[in-house]
Amino acid sequence: MEVTRKSGGRMSMYTGKIRQILLITDGCSNQGEDPIAMAALAKEQGISVNVIGVMEQDVIDEKGMTEIEGIAMSGGGVSQIVYAQQLSQTVQMVTRKAMTQTIQGVVNRELQQILGRSQTIEDLPPEKRGEVMEVVDELGETVELEVLILVDTSASMKHKLPTVKEALLDLSLSLNARTGDNQFSVFVFPGKKNDVEKILDWTPKLQSLTSIFSQLTTGGITPTGPAIRTALSSFNSKRSLRSLMTGDDESFLEESM
């Protein structure tokens, strides 16, 4: 999370931005870099990686499960394995949960600065926590959110794609109910020509997905690692473009998670 410090010392005076990668997959990667290492790289840049493993009747094998949990853990995010039918509710829940987690991390660091090294929200008496929680809630409502969605389009995902589309439209419904701004971008892997392909550039509206999704083709390989790496560069190019336009990159205070 990036935090821009404005005048005044109160936490509610901070405006920030939360950046997430949401990976939707149904199994193990089999091409390119180690996705767990790529997730750790994302975390270093203040971007959290959340993973949703989609099952149908079949169960995700042990190896795939370990990888999913590993990516979320080293990416500082949340992971969840679900049946395809529950995807909508899970996608929005995981995104919100990860957002709150990030905000809590930031608030915790602020508390440590104020109260001393080892203090976190949990060390406060229950009565005091309420006020902190109000700040967390407030930030969750107003913070700017950037979500880059990575959809696994390997062959086994083919018949799950309509459900994924539904879930993503549902996600935009949930997030657009907030006061804060949202930006979405969607990548699929493997793409038609490359390992990873951008199908939707940064936009506040996910609705345009509907037409694109029906034309998607699925491929054989699962290059999860390269997909995360490409996602990172998409975040970075976005930022450099903005700083070029506004020229106020100095005012950003980087905080890695």
Next chain:
Amino acid sequence: MMNHSLKNRCKVAPGTVITGKWHSNRYTVLKELGYGANGIVYLAKFKNSQVALKMSDNGMSITSEVNVLRSFAKVQGSTLGPSLLDVDDWNSNRGQISFYVMEYIQGPDLLSFIQTKGKAWTTVLILQLLNDLNKLHENGWVFGDLKPENLIVTGPMPKIRCIDVGGTTLQGRAIKEFTEFYDRGYWGLGSRKADPAYDLFAVAMIIINTAYPKRFNKTTGGIVQLKEAISKQKDLLLIEKVIVKALHGKYSHALQMRSELLSLVTDNKSTNPGNKPSTNSSNNAFQNPKINQSPKQAKSRQTYRKKKKKSRWIETISITIFIALLYFLYIFQKLL
């Protein structure tokens, strides 16, 4: 998988004594009452009284719910949520776990209550619920995750209460927690921004749910599918106007919906003497020996009055028809 780990950490056996770190109150766990996305609720004993104790791995969700319960306490005369008794942390052998203690609300959930006591109770309880929701809305909140599982009917005077405030959201913000079937966004009938109409949509879905206890899946979605579901159930058709208006988000106040529902059901009873469902269910109430004394009496008196009313109506109508007939005969004779 977070649900998994959460269940494991907060899972405690009956008999476990939970001692608060800050207030040092001692609670003995009796049994598990239920669990949701945010934690497990136990029935516990505290100084010879029974309380409900909610534990969660996620301390912030506990804090968030406590905030809601605290602000409920400030609302005068509101009995919608449980009252808050204690908030604390427990140093278990698996690490620190946050919990809060609330009043134990005992009773069946809304759907099982209606199933055993009869459908006549649906309207009564919905009217109660709308009253409570109104108080909540007036204080700037929206309940959010309204569903039959979260609604308990306590006795001996049946009264509806809400037991899970995890979804309660300040108006104008994004709904914190919801269940798809009761969510207007899921059906494509509105946003997930917290406003009173969001709760009223859920109330309409709960009414539909009483006629379809197993719920149903979204097929075409939208108002078309829901209207079709209503049209197939006699009980729902009687109050279709109110349900559809709530589904469309036409009510911006709970009391508005309440008064229209009330006038609709009272009108129905006088203009439609052969109102099968209500007589049916009161028969059920007679057959059920487990019912508490007072509601049963109230019920039977009500039925008696209703029957009396019915016979009076038939009397009036037949006399009118008889006199009209005589008059026509008289006119007919005069004309000839």
